Amino acid sequence: MHDTWNPWHGCRRVSEGCDNCFMMFQDASRGVDGELIRRVGDDGFRYPLAVDRTGAYKVRAGEMLRVCMTSDFFLRQADPWREEAWDIIRARPDVKFFLLTKRPHRVARCLPSDWGDGWDNVMLSVSIENQRRTDQRLPVLLDLPFTHKGAMAAPLIGPIELGRYLSDGQIEQLIVGGENYGGARPLDVDWVRSLRAQCEQADVSMTFIETGSTLIKDGRTYRMGSKRNQSVQAHRSGLSYTAQDRRPWRLRAPLGWEIPAVELHVPQFDGDCLNCGSRPICNGLYRGRCT
Numbered sequence: 001m002h003d004t005w006n007p008w009h010g011c012r013r014v015s016e017g018c019d020n021c022f023m024m025f026q027d028a029s030r031g032v033d034g035e036l037i038r039r040v041g042d043d044g045f046r047y048p049l050a051v052d053r054t055g056a057y058k059v060r061a062g063e064m065l066r067v068c069m070t071s072d073f074f075l076r077q078a079d080p081w082r083e084e085a086w087d088i089i090r091a092r093p094d095v096k097f098f099l100l101t102k103r104p105h106r107v108a109r110c111l112p113s114d115w116g117d118g119w120d121n122v123m124l125s126v127s128i129e130n131q132r133r134t135d136q137r138l139p140v141l142l143d144l145p146f147t148h149k150g151a152m153a154a155p156l157i158g159p160i161e162l163g164r165y166l167s168d169g170q171i172e173q174l175i176v177g178g179e180n181y182g183g184a185r186p187l188d189v190d191w192v193r194s195l196r197a198q199c200e201q202a203d204v205s206m207t208f209i210e211t212g213s214t215l216i217k218d219g220r221t222y223r224m225g226s227k228r229n230q231s232v233q234a235h236r237s238g239l240s241y242t243a244q245d246r247r248p249w250r251l252r253a254p255l256g257w258e259i260p261a262v263e264l265h266v267p268q269f270d271g272d273c274l275n276c277g278s279r280p281i282c283n284g285l286y287r288g289r290c291t
Contacts, residue, residue: 003283005065005097007045007085008078010037014102017129017155023070025181037077045084048092061094062251062264063283073099074106086112093121093252094259100152102127104140115145120250123148125173130158138165148172148247155179155212159191166202172247173205175281177234178212180227186214189237196239205243208234209277234277242280 011023012035018024027034039045048065050058059065067073073082089097090112101107104126124146128134134151141149142165149170153160154177165171176195178187192208199206210230215222224230234240253259267284276282276290 003064003066003286004069005047005067006040006070007047007088008037008039008068008075008081009070010034010077011071011075012037012077015127015129015133016157017102017127017133020155020179020182020184022181037071037075039078039081045081046088048088048095057092059092059095060265061253061259062096062266064096064098064281066098066100068100072101072103074101074103074110076106079110082110083112089119089122090114091254093119093254093256094264095121096249096251097122098125098150099123100125100127102133102137104137104144107140107144111145117145118147120147120252122146123150123173125150125152125175127151128153128160128162129155131160134160134162134165138162138171142168142170148249150174153177153195154209155185156187156191156195157185159188159194161198162195163198163202166198166204169202169246171202171204172243173207173281174199175207175209176239177209177277178215178224178230180210180213180230184213186216186221187212188216189218189239190216192237192239196241199243200241203243203246204241205280206239206241207278207280208237208239209281210234211237228272231277232275235275235279240277240280 024034048059052058126137126141128151150173152175154175156176176192179185196206211224211233213224215224251259269284273279
């Protein structure tokens with residue numbers, strides 16, 4: 001996927017949300033050990049710096065890269081490679097980098113020496129699959145120096161009350177979704193409705209990206225079929241919420257000057273994109289196709 005950067009691959013389960021991990025499931029289907037943590041080759045590792053035949057970056061200014069979607073950026077086993085990854089993020093201040101972790105307790109010790117109060121092009125999001133992990137991880141996130149902060153309740157495997165963590169305005173985004181792989185647990189729409197109400201109350205954006213393979217709605221259980229249908233049904237539910245843009249991304253060119261808005265990437269959507277639950281957080285079509 002053109003909006004994903006995986007400088008290393010492989011992970012270790014640390015909580016309930018990992019039980020049916022999509023990466024572990026996909027690796028196992030190929031006969032690969034998902035707990036084998038390895039740095040990818042140089043082309044993949046340095047993907048944000050790749051250029052085309054004209055010398056222009058393939059990842060355009062204003063795009064968002066989701067980092068380590070087949071691992072965890074703050075995994076202990078990745079400590080030897082992380083400094084080089086920070087160097088790459090530092091070299092592309094015109095690109096948004098989305099870091100997702102289940103290990104926020106390791107973040108402070110893993111930040112680069114020039115981090116200060118946070119880089120303007122980096123968002124840290126923590127996984128909050130249930131109330132236990134919400135209460136464990138969000139207080140740590142709120143104490144960390146990041147310009148952009150978010151949370152990801154995907155897979156959402158139980159009801160969550162998080163209003164007290166939203167009240168000071170630090171959390172700007174919540175992503176919600178169901179589960180798909182290896183014994184996926186059902187998602188109850190009432191959990192999503194509650195999160196929508198909490199986000200609307202605090203004016204925090206929430207994106208309901210997919211229902212998961214099993215959905216409970218008004219006491220009835222539904223099998224949702226393909227991930228495409230899950231995304232369409234999440235969109236049609238109307239449960240996503242768009243907040244006021246109170247914390248804009250301040251992106252700059254690699255040499256430091258401000259980039260005019262007209263030069264930043266604008267996502268292009270067409271056809272099936274218009275009914276996709278992930279559209280609010282997507283880079284749009286790539287070479288005319290959905291990735």
